[in-house]
Amino acid sequence: MKIFHLPDLGEGLTEAEIVEWHVQVGDTVATDQPLVAMETAKAVVDVPAPWGGRIHALHGKPGDIVPTHAPLVDFETDGEDARPSETSPAHAGPKAVSAPPREDQGSVVGHMPAAESVVPEQAIIRKRPAEKRTVKALPKVRRRARELGIDLSRVTASGRHGETTLADLQAHPVGAPPTAPRSSSQGQASQTETLRGTRRIMAQTMALARDQVAATTLFDDADLEAWRGRQDITVRVIRALAKGCAAHPALNAWFNGETLEHTLHGHLDLGLAVDTPDGLIVPVLRDIGRAEPGKIRQELERIKKKTQARALEPGEMANPTFTLSNFGMIAGRYATPVIVPPMVAILGVGRLCHDVIAVMGGIATHRRLPLSLTFDHRCVTGGDACRFLRILIDDLAEPS
Numbered sequence: 001m002k003i004f005h006l007p008d009l010g011e012g013l014t015e016a017e018i019v020e021w022h023v024q025v026g027d028t029v030a031t032d033q034p035l036v037a038m039e040t041a042k043a044v045v046d047v048p049a050p051w052g053g054r055i056h057a058l059h060g061k062p063g064d065i066v067p068t069h070a071p072l073v074d075f076e077t078d079g080e081d082a083r084p085s086e087t088s089p090a091h092a093g094p095k096a097v098s099a100p101p102r103e104d105q106g107s108v109v110g111h112m113p114a115a116e117s118v119v120p121e122q123a124i125i126r127k128r129p130a131e132k133r134t135v136k137a138l139p140k141v142r143r144r145a146r147e148l149g150i151d152l153s154r155v156t157a158s159g160r161h162g163e164t165t166l167a168d169l170q171a172h173p174v175g176a177p178p179t180a181p182r183s184s185s186q187g188q189a190s191q192t193e194t195l196r197g198t199r200r201i202m203a204q205t206m207a208l209a210r211d212q213v214a215a216t217t218l219f220d221d222a223d224l225e226a227w228r229g230r231q232d233i234t235v236r237v238i239r240a241l242a243k244g245c246a247a248h249p250a251l252n253a254w255f256n257g258e259t260l261e262h263t264l265h266g267h268l269d270l271g272l273a274v275d276t277p278d279g280l281i282v283p284v285l286r287d288i289g290r291a292e293p294g295k296i297r298q299e300l301e302r303i304k305k306k307t308q309a310r311a312l313e314p315g316e317m318a319n320p321t322f323t324l325s326n327f328g329m330i331a332g333r334y335a336t337p338v339i340v341p342p343m344v345a346i347l348g349v350g351r352l353c354h355d356v357i358a359v360m361g362g363i364a365t366h367r368r369l370p371l372s373l374t375f376d377h378r379c380v381t382g383g384d385a386c387r388f389l390r391i392l393i394d395d396l397a398e399p400s
Contacts (some may be wrong), residue, residue, distance in 0.1 A: 001056065001074055001075070001076060001384045002051065002053070002054040002076075002077055003071050003073075003074055003075075003077040004035075004049070004050055004071075004072050004073045004074075004075060005070060005071055005072060006047070006067070006068055006069060006070055006071075006072045006343050007047070007068070008069075008194050009038060009040045009068075009314075010046050013040050013068060013201075013350050014067060014068050014204075015065050015066060015067050015068060016038040016039060016040050016045075016065070016066055016068070017038065017039045017063065017064070017065050017196055017200075018036060018037075018038060018060050018062050018063065018064050018066060019036075019037040019038065019062060019318070020036070020037050020059065020062055021035070021036050021058060021062070022035055022036060022037070022046075022164060023035055023055050023058075023073075024055065024058075025037075025055050025056065025057060025058060026054065026055060027051075027054070027055045027075065028053070028054050028055075028383050029048070029049045029052060029053065029054075030049065030052045031048075031051055031052045031057065031320060032048045032054075033048060033049045033176065034047070034048055034049075034072055035047050035072075036049065036058075036072070037048050038066070039197045041054070042199075043282070044062060044310070049073075049079075049213040050076075051075065051077060051248070052294070052348050053076055053077040053157075054075065054076040054077075055073060055074075055075065055076075055179060056074040056075060056076045056132075057073070057074035058072075058073060058074075059071045059072050059073065059074075060072075065194075065196075065197070065200075088321055092360070095197055096320065100286045101137065101297065105309045106287045110115070113123065114396065116191070118368075129396075133153045133269070135153055135157075135164060136157065136161065136162055136163035136164065137152055137157075137163055137164040137165075138163070138219075138281075139277070140166070141163075141164055141165065141166055141169065144166060144169055145164075145331065146191065146193070147167055147189070147190075147191075148169060148189075148371060149189065149191065150169060150172055152164055154172070154345045155168050155169065155282070156168060156171075156172070166349040173276075174255070196223050197279070198276070198277060198278045198279035198280070198281060199278065199279040202280055202281075202392075203277050204362075206338055207342055208340075208341065209338050209339055209340055209341060210259055210338075211341050212341050213338075213341055213376050213378070214375045214376055214377040214378045215336070215338070215339055215374050215375070215376065215377070216382070216385070217337075217372055217373065217374045217375075218370055218372070218373045218375075218385055218386065218389055219369050219370070219371070219372050219373075220370075220389055220393060221335055221368040221369060221393075222368065222369045222371060222393045222396035222397060223224040223366050223367075223368050223393075223396075223397050224262065224352075224366075224367045224368065224369055224396060224397070225366040225367055225400045226397060226398070226400060227367075227400070228400050229400075232293070232297060233369070234300060234326060235293050235296045235297055235300075235350065236289060236324070236395075237347075237369075238270065238285075238289075238296055238324070239293065239395065240391070240395035240396050241268065241270065241289070241322065241324065241347065241392065242268055242288070242289030242290075243389045243391055243392075243395050244389075244391040244392050244393075244395075245265075245268050245289060245321075245322060246289070247387075247388070247391055248384055248387055248388040248391070249264040249265065250262070250343070250344075250379070250380055250381075250384050251263060251265060251322065251344060251345040251375060251380055251384065251385065252264070252265050252268055252321050252322050253321065253343075253344050253345075254321070254342035254343060254344065254380070255341070255342055255344050255376055255378060256342060257341070257378065262309050262344075262379045263342075265321045266286045266287065267290075267321070268287065268288055268289035268321060268322060269283075269284050269285070269286050269287065269288070269319060269320050269322075270284065270285045270288045270289075270320060270321070270322055270323070270324055271283070271284050271320030271322065271323040271324070271340075271343075272284075272285060272300070272303065272304075272323075272324055272326075273323060273324065273326070274303075274304060274307045274308070275309075275328075275330065276307065276308060278310070281307050281312070281317050282306050282315070282320065282323065282340075283303045283304075283312055283317055284316060284317060284318065284319070284320045285299050285300070285303060287394070303316070303360065319357040320343060321335075321337070321343065322343060322345055322346070322347075323340065323343060323347070324346070324347050324349070325337045325347070325348040325349070326344060326347045326349045327349070327350065328347055328349050328351035328370065329351075329352040330353060332350055332351060332369050333350040333351055333353065333370045334348075334350055334372050335348045335372050336348075336372065336374060337372060338339045338374070339374055339375070339376055341376075343376075344375060344379055344380055345373065345374065345375045345376070345388075346373075346374050347371065347372070347373050347374075347392075348370070348371070348372035348373075348374070349370070349371060349372075350370030350371070350372065352367060352368075352369055353367070353368055353369075353370065354366070354367055354368075355368045369396060371389065371392060371393070373385060373392075375387050
């Protein structure tokens with residue numbers, strides 16, 4: 001009996017969720033045949049078989065969270081009988097504590113041992129299997145549907161472009177909620193959901209950032225009144241960031257709190273926070289500081305489309321050196337954006353505003369862009385952060 005343990009699916013992830021099994025107990029599989037679809041922080045990955053044989057046991061069912069290096073599949077290989085494993089009973093659920101790595105463990109991202117040879121293997125990224133039908137609905141409609149216990153796929157949509165509206169929810173008969181409701185003091189039903197996929201990883205990452213980073217935030221505004229003609233705000237912000245990082249690389253860096261090593265980068269790999277229905281996803285624009293404005297816009301459009309389609313490859317989300325959060329496109333003027341270690345800085349861009357300001361001899365109305373710079377005060381001084389922000393403000397004030 002051979003036991004295949006869940007490999008590290010990339011970037012040191014500690015767990016993954018079972019989406020669907022491609023095999024059943026009793027099936028005979030070949031090396032590299034897909035066994036199971038596992039959802040990680042940003043993508044759904046098909047995990048291939050590290051060797052051929054007969055499936056003796058599957059550990060977990062769709063929806064289960066499996067720790068990295070925990071038993072995943074039991075194999076009966078050629079010349080072996082069907083004696084059950086002492087450590088892995090058939091159909092056992094995932095253990096709460098990760099099992100230690102074994103010599104026979106596979107690796108989806110890297111190399112996959114197969115028999116006596118090593119076979120290179122790439123992760124297969126794809127979208128989660130579709131629901132009963134595609135549902136178009138605004139976040140507030142989805143939230144209200146959860147509160148009412150309504151399955152959106154069963155609601156008749158009347159929106160102009162086929163989307164489900166709040167009125168459609170009101171017209172739909174409310175059935176039994178998916179989880180046992182609890183009545184609040186206002187008489188409305190409440191329900192509990194377990195965070196999964198991207199939102200689960202986001203919760204863990206934010207907790208890690210809270211525990212490891214000494215975060216401090218500076219707030220200021222860039223005056224855009226001198227701009228000539230129509231300009232791309234996001235492209236201008238990225239251009240300003242590139243100048244700031246070149247002048248003060250202490251913020252375009254990584255910090256190791258255990259070894260107290262501060263790694264300064266000579267290139268800008270910019271993580272761009274993208275809001276999706278599944279949660280916050282951060283694709284990376286590689287060496288974007290050297291790109292021309294037209295190329296920056298092309299890269300922005302390309303990476304956003306891939307993010308929204310959940311078609312990003314693992315390498316397109318790995319190792320950013322600085323993060324940009326353009327939350328002002330939705331709402332909000334200032335924020336305290338959270339740094340994800342090992343990075344040491346993140347810039348938040350708020351909603352463009354028209355402010356009344358004092359000028360020589362009176363007052364005037366200027367367009368101003370709110371900026372919120374959070375930095376790790378363990379390795380970045382207040383002076384470094386202020387000078388960095390000054391460069392951004394001055395560059396954004398340029399006419400073009």
